Amino acid sequence: MKTLLSVIKSTQANTMMGLQDELRQASQLMLQYTNHPDTNILRGQSQIALQSGCELFLQYVTRTFLELPSFEQCKSMILERAEQFSFLSEHAKQRIGSIGPEFIQDGDCVLIYGYSSVVLELLVQAANYWDKQFEIILLETRPDASGVRMANEIQSKAPGIPTTMVLDSAMGYVMERHVDLVIVGAEGVVENGGIVNRMGTYALGICAKELNKPFYVAVESYKFARLFPLNQADLPNMQKVNVIQGREVLGGGHDLTFVDTVNLKNESVDTPTSDHPSFYSKGTSIPGEVSLPSQVKVENPPCDYTPAKYITLLFTDLGVFTPAAVSDELIRLYQ
Numbered sequence: 001m002k003t004l005l006s007v008i009k010s011t012q013a014n015t016m017m018g019l020q021d022e023l024r025q026a027s028q029l030m031l032q033y034t035n036h037p038d039t040n041i042l043r044g045q046s047q048i049a050l051q052s053g054c055e056l057f058l059q060y061v062t063r064t065f066l067e068l069p070s071f072e073q074c075k076s077m078i079l080e081r082a083e084q085f086s087f088l089s090e091h092a093k094q095r096i097g098s099i100g101p102e103f104i105q106d107g108d109c110v111l112i113y114g115y116s117s118v119v120l121e122l123l124v125q126a127a128n129y130w131d132k133q134f135e136i137i138l139l140e141t142r143p144d145a146s147g148v149r150m151a152n153e154i155q156s157k158a159p160g161i162p163t164t165m166v167l168d169s170a171m172g173y174v175m176e177r178h179v180d181l182v183i184v185g186a187e188g189v190v191e192n193g194g195i196v197n198r199m200g201t202y203a204l205g206i207c208a209k210e211l212n213k214p215f216y217v218a219v220e221s222y223k224f225a226r227l228f229p230l231n232q233a234d235l236p237n238m239q240k241v242n243v244i245q246g247r248e249v250l251g252g253g254h255d256l257t258f259v260d261t262v263n264l265k266n267e268s269v270d271t272p273t274s275d276h277p278s279f280y281s282k283g284t285s286i287p288g289e290v291s292l293p294s295q296v297k298v299e300n301p302p303c304d305y306t307p308a309k310y311i312t313l314l315f316t317d318l319g320v321f322t323p324a325a326v327s328d329e330l331i332r333l334y335q
Helices: 002-010 016-035 048-062 071-090 092-103 117-128 146-157 168-177 201-210 323-334
Strands: 109-113 135-139 163-166 181-184 195-198 215-218 247-252 255-260 280-282 290-292 303-306 313-316 319-321
Touching: 002 016, 002 048, 002 071, 016 048, 016 071, 048 071, 048 323, 071 092, 092 117, 092 215, 092 313, 109 117, 109 146, 109 168, 109 201, 117 146, 117 181, 117 215, 135 146, 135 168, 146 163, 163 168, 168 201, 181 201, 195 201, 201 215, 201 303, 319 323
Parallel strands: 109 135, 109 181, 135 163, 181 215, 215 313, 280 290
Antiparallel strands: 195 303, 247 255, 313 319
């Protein structure tokens, strides 16, 4: 949003068509740059949110230009609308955070998957401002261990929330025994009410449906995308994400210790970063990494598609929606 806003401020165009063309070119450059093999701006996340945000920005800021007599007046109005759109998008998390806590009851156990700043805001507001008493179970979230980041952020901003971390493969086990509801973020919301999110969300949705647990999605409205996938094969090509080192994460009080899975010796390290990009290394002898024969292929798609039938409600900055209401909202946003 801020990049496109800066394009409007610095434009040399003297027609509306020229300004629209500059904004489209800037959008395409951002999308191309995130696809470049030497960059990793989105850190493996899908580009759906970036693309839909750019499209909505253009739609929002240019929809009334025909009503004004001169380009300078148009540009002034567009700049005003662009700043308004940027402000609304920037504060979307706070609005969602003020809605979602209504659906968390005292004594609930909430299952969280991966890092989501929107879900984080919702949980922090529920604990600090709504004074809800609940506990959290976090899935570690391979391959980037974003559950670790989420745990650190939760304990930093709302240390009173009892928090437990478990392996991704334990999702069904803990959901049946402890969990009352599931809350996830999303990379994009598609026209049929489903979502695109980090790999594993689809399996989590199936588990929640089978065990009759509410499955909520907290997501900003600028991530509503004009896509209509019917299955996983219909997803657009997305940037692949590398996997981290072969280290399991164990909880120890408020600290997290990374354990060498080869030698099973405790070793304190920082949260995995781009300096340690690969969980499976071929033909290396780096301590703590799992070696694989060179002929074994490693595939790690970043996101999957969760159909609408597995989603209970979506918490957005525009309000609370059922999946069936998403298509109507998309028509309104893009008209």
